[in-house]
Amino acid sequence: MSMDRTASVESVTLAVEVEDLLDSTEPDGVFRDTRECAGAAILLGALLASPPTPRPKPDAR
Amino acid sequence: MIADAASGVALALRGEGDPYALSRVLRQSDALAPAAVRVLGADALAPYAADHHTPAAGDEDRGVVQAALAAFPPGADASAVSVWSYRGLVEASHAFLPGGPDRWPQPPDAASGWVEADPWPRLAHRASQLAALALPGLSPALADALTTRTDDLARGFVRAVRRRDWLQAAGLGRWLARLPGVPPTLGLDAGLAFIGHMGGGDARVALHLVAARCFYGRGE
Structure with a gap:
């Protein structure tokens, strides 16, 4: 009896999985906007290439 | 399996x-x-x-x-x-x-009301899930209904490629291979070849592409 119940649960689970495979939700898209990527790269390059912020030298004693 | x-x-x-x-x-x-x-x-x-x-x-x-x-x-x-x-x-x-x-x-x-009522991204998603019905002679009523929205399926095809959703793109490409009136500017054959290059490692993607080629001669 318990085996029947286990088999029934398994078949129901399998049926649910089949339904999910048949009508799966659309995955989140991965958009890569070339202009945005280029803008981000230019900004990052400018930040890296910029000279360091001038700071007062420590007093030489 | x-x-x-x-x-x-x-x-x-x-x-x-x-x-x-x-x-x-x-x-x-x-x-x-x-x-x-x-x-x-x-x-x-x-x-x-x-x-x-x-x-x-x-x-x-x-x-x-x-x-x-x-x-x-x-x-x-x-x-x-x-x-x-x-x-x-x-x-x-x-x-x-x-x-x-x-x-x-x-x-x-x-x-079949969804074919007429769905917005085009949703329509494209559902149609791609039903790409197995794009066999010759199968479900002619569904194919006729989808024919009225060929442009929307073409939009969905491009969207799926841009999203890198190769399974959806291949399924839509297979439908478009079957349907008449596909815009020539879509570049369906080149698109299918591109999908094969990028996503052909997935067995179900490969199946859609092979079916489009075998039954409708597209994507060569």
């Missing part, structure tokens, strides 16, 4: 490998074989629709499909995609398997 079965179908559609038999790709003794047939839908029988010298389906093939139809009928709350997929498998069984119409259930009524 689904990927293995899809690979077997694609191989048969290419005319390669041993002569196709569904019961050899998915053995009836395997507990998961009916589930795999239900997920593949009409594609499980696609090689029998091809012009290759595929041997006629036998009683063992019939047994595998009958088990799938009996084990996974669409319930009362099943989605439209599930009902259409089941209907496609029933139609393909009538067309390609032995036994006559009395051996098979009647194709269930499937709602």
